[in-house]
Amino acid sequence: MSNFPQLYKKGNKPSCHPSKFQISAGFQVVNSDKSLEIYLFQYPTCPFCCKVRAFLDYNGLSYNVIEVNPIRKTELKWSDYRKVPILLVKVDEGYLQLNDSSVIVSVLSTYLNDTSTKLTDVVKFYPNIAFMDDDGTIKKEVLNRYHVMYHGQQSESASKRIVDERNSRKWADNVLVHMLSPNVYRTREEAIESFEWFSKVGEWDKNFSSWEVTSIVYLGSTVMYWLGKRLKKKYNLKSDVRESLYDSCNQWLKLLNAKGTTFHGGSRPDLADLAVFGVLSSIEGCSAFGDLRKKTKLSGWYDAMKSSVALHDGQLAR
Known part of the structure; x- marks a missing residue:
């Protein structure tokens, strides 16, 4: 299917x-x-x-x-x-x-x-x-x-906004997301650490048996460690994969700075903001995300997004 x-x-x-x-x-x-x-x-x-x-x-x-x-x-x-x-x-x-x-x-x-x-x-x-x-x-x-x-027919400015939003959504899927696995599973230790965080966030102990949780953490982290190495090569990431992650996020921040607004969508998030935020939120508890906060100026936009999502601001806008 x-x-x-x-x-x-x-x-x-x-x-x-x-x-x-x-x-x-x-x-x-x-x-x-x-x-x-x-x-x-x-x-x-x-x-x-x-x-x-x-x-x-x-x-x-x-x-x-x-x-x-x-x-x-x-x-x-x-x-x-x-x-x-x-x-x-x-x-x-x-x-x-x-x-x-x-x-x-x-x-x-x-x-x-x-x-x-x-x-x-x-x-x-x-x-x-x-x-x-x-x-x-x-x-x-x-x-x-x-x-x-x-x-109905969209105005020229609205049409441009729609195209920009669409292109950034594609970028989140086709570029940004490929930065994650090589960074989250950069070392065996980070791979296990990431899976242990996944287990905590997903409350695997409540949803799966203890042996299933253990097998997912240790088997999964091993598989993803090696997959991360393959993806690093496939997507031509830098030898220090953190640098590729920083570069991608700085590219996003540069786009926001050019717009001069809090969000890609202006005063409120649009679908591009939600796509990029969603992708990055998946690694929030990992070492890679902590390094990302330290090495870039992502926190301002990310924290504003986290608040807007938690407050269901899109519901108020409808």
Whole structure:
């Protein structure tokens, strides 16, 4: 299955019904949009999952969390699509499955722009397409993955803002996120330290057995240590991978300075802010993030974002 939205109608695919899941946590927001009943399948420190949570929290949307065992993935047995995040949203016809963090954000943003349009109609703007890559491989992609749909003609300034936002969202996915693993798993010690933090944040002791937690921490950290080395080479990071992380974040800060505003979106965060914040929040408890705060001027923007997300400022803006 691709990352194209999937509808499970009432009476079909009973194994995906929320009653079958162990809800790890529920985040209920006062006066949240009651039209959306949301279930998020995630790893707590996956950067793409953190992007989705940042979006949901900022917009004041209540949701339930199902923690997925990163090794066994038994919580995803019902789905042909086996990556996180996955969002299940209750609709009149049953449950709508949304895959891929950027598709999820674009679909929900479009819906929030006009809640009179059914979510099942909104997803029609995001069809799945197949194409042949340069090497002859057939690949599938969701059309309009980074596009938010608006009613009517946009002004020239609004159109420029939309394009800038879209480009920065792509940058977060295609550049910034690749700085994380080589830095978080830079040494064996840092890899174990990171997984122990992941375990604490995700409350793995409450969701998995003790032997599962131990195997995830030590097996996972070993695998990711070596993967980090491969990714360093693949994405041409500097010999000191911290420098590549600093460079990427300084590139983001330079963009904000050029705008002369607190956020990429101006006085309030936009989807680009939420994407970059979500990605970076996934490593907040790791040594790499502490070094990032010390070596760059990221803290001002990051802390402002953290406050705005926690206060559900997007809900107030609607």
